[in-house]
Amino acid sequence: MKKSWMLLLLIYSFCPAQEIALLKYSGGGDWYANPTSLPNLIKFSNQNINTRIKMKPGVVEPSSPDLLSYPFVHMTGHGNVVFSDSDVINLRNYLTSGGFLHIDDNYGMDEFIRKEIKKIMPNADLVELPASHPIFQKPYPFPGGIPKIHEHDGKRPQAFGIFVEQRLVLLYTYETDLGDGWEDAEVHHDPAEVRLKALKMGANILNYIFNN
Incomplete structure (x- = not known):
């Protein structure tokens, strides 16, 4: 298993440009929310941390070969999520073979996605990442851990992870709404400093994937 994900990372390192993707899932939730977020994150990362990611992200379904x-797949939305048996098997294979899934609750996904994560990785628990985790350290320091981008229920922002052989393979960000912060400025009218904070945290996630 370890050899397989190392091989995938080796392949990615020799590619002239990586491609990342948005997960198109079933269940009725709006998987297509935040259409400008990934392109903006890609642009920021390519310009500031020397990633080489294709500007147009792909769209991929959970059961697709x-x-x-994709070394990085992003998932977001506000509502219901349902993974079929074939989705679960393919996502588990993806995560244990070198892939990375970032799930960003866009508000309203939490009660559904936690059950689906458990289906994918039944023997692993979501654990909250401490502020000392490397994903918060570079290239941009976040000494307090995951930043708060949008206020919803007055709860603190949290970042949870699933680990396979000590490798973080799934990141679930809750009560932060990073994806809203990545969107075009006119979508949510966030202050420039808030959007920059979100983009920097997103760049940290990509940096962690491509350099660990």
Whole structure:
């Protein structure tokens, strides 16, 4: 298993440009929310941390064999999520073979996605990442851990992870709404400093994936 994900990372390192993707899931939730977020994150990362990511992200379904082509897959939305048996098997294979899934609750996903994560990784628990975790350290320091971008229920922002052989393979960000902060300025009218904070945290996630 370890050899397989190392091989995937080796392949990615020799590619002239990586491609990341948005997860198109079933269940009725709006998987397509925040259409400008990934392009803006890609642009910021390519300009500031020397990533080489294709500007147009892909769209991939959980059961598609194409899932294994992407080192990073982003998932967001506000509502219900349902993974079929084939989705679960393919996502588990993806995560244990070198892939990375970032799930960003856009408000309203939490009660649904936690059950689906457990289906994918039944023997692993979501654990809250401490502020000392490397994903918060570079290239931009976040000494307090995951930043708060949008206020919803007055709860503190949290970042949870699933680990396979000590490798973080799934990141679930809750009560932060990073994706809203990545969107075009006119969408949510966030102050420039808030958007920059969100983009920097997103760049940290990509940096962690491509350099660990």
